Amino acid sequence: MPIKEAVRPGGRSARVQEAVHQAVRELQAVKSRDELTVPQVAEHAGVTPSTIYRRWGNLAELVADVSVERMRPDDDPVDTGTLAGDLQAWGEQYLEEMTSVPGQRALNDVMASADNGRRERCCRYSESLMATLRERALSRGEAAVPSLDRLVDGVVAPMTYRLLYDRESATAANLRRWIARALAVEDVD
Amino acid sequence: MPIKEAVRPGGRSARVQEAVHQAVRELQAVKSRDELTVPQVAEHAGVTPSTIYRRWGNLAELVADVSVERMRPDDDPVDTGTLAGDLQAWGEQYLEEMTSVPGQRALNDVMASADNGRRERCCRYSESLMATLRERALSRGEAAVPSLDRLVDGVVAPMTYRLLYDRESATAANLRRWIARALAVEDVD
DNA sequence: CTCATAAAGCAAATATTTTGCGTTTGTGTT
DNA sequence: AACACAAACGCAAAATATTTGCTTTATGAG
Structure with missing residues (x-):
């Protein structure tokens, strides 16, 4: 597994969360809302889809979470x-x-x-x-x-x-x- | 005709729309929002899922359509x-x-x-x-x-x-x- | 350092959404 | 009334997405 950057802070969870948020932001800049999919975000974040589903439930909640930030x-x-x-x-x-x-x-x-x-x-x-x-x-x-x-x-x-x-x-x-x-x-x- | 928001007034379309709306209302009375699925609504309305997808796109738009009424x-x-x-x-x-x-x-x-x-x-x-x-x-x-x-x-x-x-x-x-x-x-x- | 726990990975099993194509059914025209 | 046309639907296969059981790994407490 290639590591994108030195992962200093917090636990693994924090890293995953950040990676996923980042992936959403990057993909949103390029794709329209309904081209975005969970598997896509997962791949771009270097994470398994099931991780996202278990943590956010679905795409709507995930993007809402990112946008509220x-x-x-x-x-x-x-x-x-x-x-x-x-x-x-x-x-x-x-x-x-x-x-x-x-x-x-x-x-x-x-x-x-x-x-x-x-x-x-x-x-x-x-x-x-x-x-x-x-x-x-x-x-x-x-x-x-x-x-x-x-x-x-x-x-x-x-x-x-x-x-x-x-x-x-x-x-x-x-x-x-x-x-x-x-x-x-x-x-x- | 670029945008079609108006459904054909009289015929089958109207019947289908009414059947689907009705199905949503009936199912919503019994199931919580995220137990509701398109295939389910389709069956209850006596309609094919693809009909719903082609007409409303997804569940969110369908229930929004019903609620707006x-x-x-x-x-x-x-x-x-x-x-x-x-x-x-x-x-x-x-x-x-x-x-x-x-x-x-x-x-x-x-x-x-x-x-x-x-x-x-x-x-x-x-x-x-x-x-x-x-x-x-x-x-x-x-x-x-x-x-x-x-x-x-x-x-x-x-x-x-x-x-x-x-x-x-x-x-x-x-x-x-x-x-x-x-x-x-x-x-x- | 070891253990307990919570979160993530993996992959098989389900469920959904999409799509191509043939058929039905309103609508407008003659 | 019959016809042509296109919109909307049904069907079923294909493509995707979601769920789930089990395993593995990181982290924090003792």
């Missing part, structure tokens, strides 16, 4: 000085990412997972980011900072909705409107 | 006399439907479809319903009727978001809040 925000959100600015900056980047071809595929793959937990995890990312921006605004002493729920309902939800069902409307201009509305507090609770 | 609102929305009331009445019923076990499965099945068109169609239902309620409010002469977009962003999007990612929050109480906010017009556009 891809969606984790890697760097800290930029600080523009105001909550509105921070939201807009983050949102625009997120929209751009998710309307791209690979972004859309990742979104689809995650949504196709039978495992609700996986989907939820993916969206916790956005929520915890909202919480971060909100804390930041509070510590800056901004007035009228909306509740977390209001940010989620007012900004994340419409964004997600449009990304999933109406890509045309997932634009920076609309984002600006969602943010403006969410920040117009005068609460009705 | 299930989600079409069957009866006209009740008229409570006010837009707020109509929204609340419709929303509560919708939430109840979609948080039920079969409702959640239908939702999952639709989301798992690789065919974006199918997902979109499913959400057009809610949008056109919003349009209906809105027209009704206008013809009643209600003041401050929000735009369609605002209704979608303010009510449908949060509802959908919570149904998909945070079932606990998909409650009638929250619905009331979403509606109240959406109706507090003072627009910022």
Whole structure:
């Protein structure tokens, strides 16, 4: 067995997982979603198909697992000085990412997972980011900072909705409107 | 004719489609999602597997097709006399439907479809319903009727978001809040 | 270092999906 | 009403994918 590279960390499981994830990423760059098969991924990863089946169950779960990684925000959100600015900056980047071809595929793959937990995890990312921006605004002493729920309902939800069902409307201009509305507090609770 | 989404209206096709849909519904009542297989559905419907594969491609698309039907609102929305009331009445019923076990499965099945068109169609239902309620409010002469977009962003999007990612929050109480906010017009556009 | 355990490999057994080809059945035309 | 045409289906063989029982190997604990 030719070893591709020095395998330092973790156990064998970790190595296999990484090899398989890597194989999926590489193959996805070349093949369309429904040309991808488990045996193919297995071979490319230097692994037996049964390993993949036992560990992930099926292709849908595997690609979902890979895509959920891809969606984790890697760097800290930029600080523009105001909550509105921070939201807009983050949102625009997120929209751009998710309307791209690979972004859309990742979104689809995650949504196709039978495992609700996986989907939820993916969206916790956005929520915890909202919480971060909100804390930041509070510590800056901004007035009228909306509740977390209001940010989620007012900004994340419409964004997600449009990304999933109406890509045309997932634009920076609309984002600006969602943010403006969410920040117009005068609460009705 | 590049894309064929419409099945031949009258004849054998329609009969086969109905038989297959029916078979899926009956089997789904008894078996969990991943016990369901194409050959099984085919037999139960008195049809050859290849027919199903050629027509729907795979099991995921088939069950999505069935579920999307299930989600079409069957009866006209009740008229409570006010837009707020109509929204609340419709929303509560919708939430109840979609948080039920079969409702959640239908939702999952639709989301798992690789065919974006199918997902979109499913959400057009809610949008056109919003349009209906809105027209009704206008013809009643209600003041401050929000735009369609605002209704979608303010009510449908949060509802959908919570149904998909945070079932606990998909409650009638929250619905009331979403509606109240959406109706507090003072627009910022 | 040895042992127990969990995960992976291997290969045979199943199950599924795909495909070529002949037949049936609506649809539109004369 | 009869005809031609094409879409959709059935059938069955071939190709793939998935499952499963058993063996082997790595890892971590004692």
